[in-house]
Amino acid sequence: MSGLNPCNGFSKFDISKIVAFSEMYPDDFNMNDSGCILGELKIFYHSVKEDDRFLNLDGICHLAQVMVETGKNLSFPLFYRILKLALVLPVSTATVERCFSKMKLIKTDLRNRMGDGYLNNAMVCAVEGETFDEVTNEDVMVRFLAMKGRRGEF
Template identity: 70%
Template sequence: MSGLNPCESFSKFDTSKIVAFSEMYPNDFSNGERGCLLGDLTVFYHTVKVDDKFKNLGGITDLARAMVETGTHKTFPLVYRVLKLALVLPVATATVERCFSKMKLIKTDLRNRMGDEFLNNALLCAVEKESFLKVKEEDVMARFQAFKNRRGNIF
């Protein structure tokens, strides 16, 4: 991802790193696309290096924004796809890390025989805590009350 850095007039722009990055994702790039990517990166580098709209960019987020504003995301779709993948990757990784961290807290040695459905439901409650805080207790009680006639009311 560091090869995509546009800082200091693309001084850290490295086509070999970017191609190696695309090779880590074979489902997103076919062999033919990876072959075209090297040529596209070279042309892209020489195009944006002389364009004033691509000067003084702070990072790859600014590069993506500048590509969309100038329309170069349509001219260089493979470069833009690599850029989008590099932007999404930290978010996706953080979400997975957070889920595994919550699972480590929920599934302890004492709860090791927990079934998949119960574990999934418990993880959903732990990971999506903000969503569950919006649910009213009265709504939950009314739903359980509607399952089956009880001797007394929960309310």
């Protein structure tokens, strides 16, 4: 992802690193795309080096914004797809790491025999804590009563 850096007039822009990055995701880039990426990157690099709108970029997020504003995302769809993948990747990785940290807290030595259903429910409650903070006890009771008839009254 470091090869995508547009800072200092694309001084760290490395086509070989970008091609290697795209090859790590064969589900996102098929064989036809892989053949076209190298050519598209070379054309993109030479076109933005001469464009004043791409001079003072401070990161790949800013590069993506300027690409959309100038319409270059339509001219260079494969590069734009690589750029979007690079922007989304840290967020998805952090979410997975957060889930594993929560699971480590839930599944301890004392609770190592819990079933899959219980573990799944506990994980949802732990990971989506902000959502469950908005649910009141009354909402839970109303939902529980609506499930089926009970013998006793609440």
